[in-house]
Amino acid sequence: MSDGAPLSLKRDGALLLPAAAVLAGLFIGPMLYFLVVSFFKVSLFKIVPGFDLGNYAKVVGSYGPPILFTMGIGFLIASVTTVLAFIVAHLIWTRGRRFSGILLAATLLTLFGGYLVKIYAWRTLLGRDGIVNNTLVGLGIVREPIEALLYSPVAVVLVLVSYLLPFAILPLYGALRSIEEKTIEAARDLGASPWAAVRDAVLPRCVPALVTAFALCFLVTAGDYVTPRMVGGTRTMMMGNFIESQFGLRMNVPLGAAMTYLTITASIAVIAFVWLALKTVLRPK
Amino acid sequence: MNAEPLVRLQGLAKSYGIYRAVHPLDLDFHEGDFLAILGPSGCGKTTLLKMLGGFVEPSEGAILIGGRDVTRLPPEKRPTNMVFQGYGLFPHMTIRQNVGYGLRIAGTPRAEVDARVRDMLALVQMEAFADKLPPQLSGGQQQRIALARALIMRPKVLLLDEPFAALDLKLRQAMQEELRRLHAEIGGTFVFVTHDQAEAMLLATKVVVMSRGKVEQVGTPEEIYLRPKTHFVSTFVGEANFLKACRRLARVSIEGAFAFDDAGPDGDVLVGVRPEKVRLGAAAARCDHRFSGTVTQRIFLGAQVQYTVRLQNGETFIACLQEGDLLPGDSIDVGWMSADQWVVTP
């Protein structure tokens, strides 16, 4: 840049090349590869190229319930997490005062524990001899430890909500920070109750962040196969588990790829639905 | 005025911890008043206004509006509306939605909301912008919308926090004129905060001068300017010349010069005179009080000429005259009328 002007992505598109190359090589390339593979066939453990919709027919025919279950539990987990995250972020923003930085750091600190540590922590809490069961039995509320605490969809929800919460708080807190306090005061001044002020002056401006938080939680859940296996019990099978087994044990990559693409498509549909719903509900009248 | 005041503040005060942002103050104002709260930065103007609007809870005292105690009411339950410093428009709502927001919250029928929004936008001359978003508007246009959004609620008291501070001079003058027009047109009681004494003088029917959380003086612009009660007010609302004097037994005297009657406690005082009330030369001959002096400086200010004169007793006086051909070094008589002077404690 001989003219000394600052670098600008708009003016000099070539600056985007490194990032684009990384994205293409590590993300778009493999995705396209699996999209193509999803139309291949497998015979005698060998992949046979071709154009065949059989894999998709098979997924729709045999894996409808697990896809629906995955979408359902993903929707539940993402909704609960996003709502909780909004409440936490809002509390930090409005009540945190000079401690808001510390509070935010504290929520992020939980991420250092890592994913598996959290799962094991919940197992100790919820297990047959876990703290919850011991307390319940000790207090005489139940006679026998409740097996269903662990190894059930409930445990999957608990683990993933607690794991995802900090990720959802971040974008929401960022969105809240950009809202001027006086717009809320203005809403109150014009007659809005505290709740109406949040609904009219705060939430509509958080729609992108709400969708981001929801999508993040939803996609992590929809693609997860570790949590269901560790705390979900044998009957909680999510699409991640089926996909993993097609890529692994069953060595049917084309079927696995088709499952992946249908799961992705369904996920996009759910997220798009949530986005539209939020936009419609929060649209100023 | 003997009518029942619309707003009555009784011992109203605000402390943040041990810091007193607003000292206990009593203040009444009436229906139709255009009140300016004037004071330097950090003197507690915004705090006072926010207590009126319900955004800051008073530490002491009470606020009565129309005879009703509103001290503990939240903003949405008060008959006040506020134009915020920096406007506080809802950036995701169109201008129409911004202006109609308060009426919609109140459950006003759609047709009435639409009609009143249209009238209000016409009043502030912003009809053409109804479907734009606030960030697409200029500062002055946003200012009008903030005004319209508050006025549409027909508040008993309209509160404005430094409404024109962010505007450049020309626009500020235009908006001041517009606010004056609105007050004349629709009536109502306006309270505005400013640190600009010229703006306060221009707009207000009643000025409250504050300094360090205390009310220094309340009065009409004329009273504030011509009869300031404290040294702070004397200098904050305009230029002032001061002469050291002494009061004993209700008689103020300047050594070797003159004396006059003025009730008040004994002690050192200052006699103040505005520069434009000072007469020089022949004009001084007819004045109640006279000194002789020497011109030390002449500054041409366009509409006026400003002279600095050293008096015989060594003090310095500033005089602003319409014209004059005096030069530095000239000996000259300096005088002013009794009616143009005031006395404050240093």
Ligand SMILES: Nc1ncnc2c1ncn2[C@@H]1O[C@H](COP(=O)(O)OP(=O)(O)OP(=O)(O)O)[C@@H](O)[C@H]1O
């Ligand atoms: N929330 C708060 N906590 C602590 N001190 C505060 C708070 N709000 C205001 N103050 C203090 O109270 C004093 C008065 O503040 P205020 O905002 O009323 O001043 P102001 O007269 O409006 O000044 P400006 O012209 O700069 O807006 C200031 O010294 C300020 O630091």
Ligand SMILES: [Mg+2]
């Ligand atoms: Mg202020």
